[in-house]
Amino acid sequence: MQYQSFPGVKGDSQSLLKLKALRLPPLQGKRFLDVGCNEGFFCGYALFDGATRVVGIDNSATALGKAALRFPEAVFINQSWTSLPEGPFDVITLLSALHYAEDQADLIHRLMASLANDGLLVLEISMAPGTEDEWVRVRRAIDERYFPTCKKLGTELKDYAWKLIGHSVNQAGDPLQRYVVHVRKLKPxxxxxxxxxxxxxxxxxxxxxxxxxxxxxxxxxxxxxxxxxxxxxxxxxxxxxxxxxxxxxxxxxxxxxxxxxxxxxxxxxxxxxxxxxxxxxxxxxxxxxxxxxxxxxxxxxxYFPVELCWDNTPLTDSKLACEKANGYQTHLKDVVRARPADCVRITRRLRDDVTPRVRWHLDSPANGEWLVNEGTFKVAGWLVTEDHLEREFEIYVAGRQGHLQFKPQQRRLDVLRALFGSEDHAPPFWQSRPCGFSFELPAHWLEAGFELGMISGSRHVPLAFVAHARLSSRKTESLGMRLARSFMRYRGRRPD
Incomplete structure (x- = not known):
């Protein structure tokens, strides 16, 4: 499932807006570590801003494979945060991941131990409401996790210099507001x-x-x-x-x-x-x-010297942070043009007369998502029908490789909340039935492409055509090659 967003491919996270909210310091000549780096968006920014050493760690080999394709100058390590790369680092980021740690306080202390004396830890976290010094168990769309109250966060960071910078960017279905916190080592x-x-x-x-x-x-x-x-x-x-x-x-x-x-x-x-x-x-x-x-x-x-008033490197100006983030977005588009890559192309096929009664979304693969050479790929998303189409359905895939059908198996409370305000306001039919689907297909299904659709009763409703495409430099791909590629895609539109 695509998480971070890049030019040409939208993920679940609004990565550019998050980058602006983080207010990262200048990274020229710095050592940078992103813990839980996913597809390397922020590692790429560190390279863009002049960092000399950029390291990202993540548990997902697939995400790291995409990161390495985009940013080969960085070092990406497939590992958990139970051990950290050898430091020290001048800037460490841990973004919307602390709640996954079994011992959140211990992870913070270990990250601070990996900081240079003048280093900065940038946390993106959610805080639970309340005035008690405690971790609060919060139900999310996919699980339940512990989040600190503001007082608990202060307790855990009491041995450090820290500042709540402001709001970060929420994702759909977030039960709590996200915040950005900057943490430094205390000095006399x-x-x-x-x-x-x-x-x-x-x-x-x-x-x-x-x-x-x-x-x-x-x-x-x-x-x-x-x-x-x-x-x-x-x-x-x-x-x-x-x-x-x-x-x-x-x-x-x-x-x-x-x-x-x-x-x-x-x-x-x-x-x-x-x-x-x-x-x-x-x-x-x-x-x-x-x-x-x-x-x-x-x-x-x-020491931390103070001459009459605080004398320290100022927080990056908000306007400058936005300008640099927009510059990075332009840089990423240049990366796409300069580095040919295999990607996914999704062409929607839902007919206009059906569109008002079928609401659906494909979480994975995402349109424009870069492909890593693996044996399988994941197809996941959700579909909600209305009016006379409000009935049990199956998802089908059809192409030269054959025809397969899959029943939805996942209840998606986040979808019901997004569509209807809350699960209680959703139609009774969908309150009790799964609308989410997820399955895997062999990678070669993308070569010729396949149709994705819904079977409702005896009716087949095409949703989209999913196929492999090739991103290549416009300077090197001739007009004839692009026309030939378009013709091949046209030939593969209809399944055998």
């Missing part, structure tokens, strides 16, 4: 008050942090004093610079000399050592030209 904060002498740094540090337990205030002035008095071990170069001119009236000059001599990293290490590698407030003048160097040094030591 360095609150940096580095303005000019006399600008109120000490007052601010006392007012904001003086009564906050566990957050020491590290004074640059006091650190220089302790070095001058021989209480702290530092390099001879730093000690000499401080001792030459230290006084309470000359600290700004001492600081400028220390920074100009390239000793910023040593001074930062001194501050961090005094803080005990935990959150701390820095009350120390630093010339403006060296403030970024101080922040960079703190970041290299694993």
């Amino acid at each position: 904060y360095a609150w940096l008050l580095m303005q000019d002498p006399g600008s109120g740094k000490s007052t601010i540090s006392r007012r904001m942090f003086g009564g906050k337990p566990g957050v020491p205030v590290v004074s640059g002035d006091h650190a220089y004093l302790r070095v001058f008095e021989g209480q702290l071990e530092v390099s001879d170069k730093l000690r000499t610079l401080i001792n030459e001119e230290f006084s309470t009236a000359s600290i700004d000059r001492v600081t400028r000399r220390v920074m100009a001599q390239g000793l910023a990293e040593e001074v930062v290490a001194l501050w961090v050592d005094q803080a005990g590698f935990r959150d701390f407030v820095l009350d120390s003048y630093v010339p403006e030209a060296y403030r970024q160097q101080i922040k960079d040094s703190l970041q290299s030591l694993g």
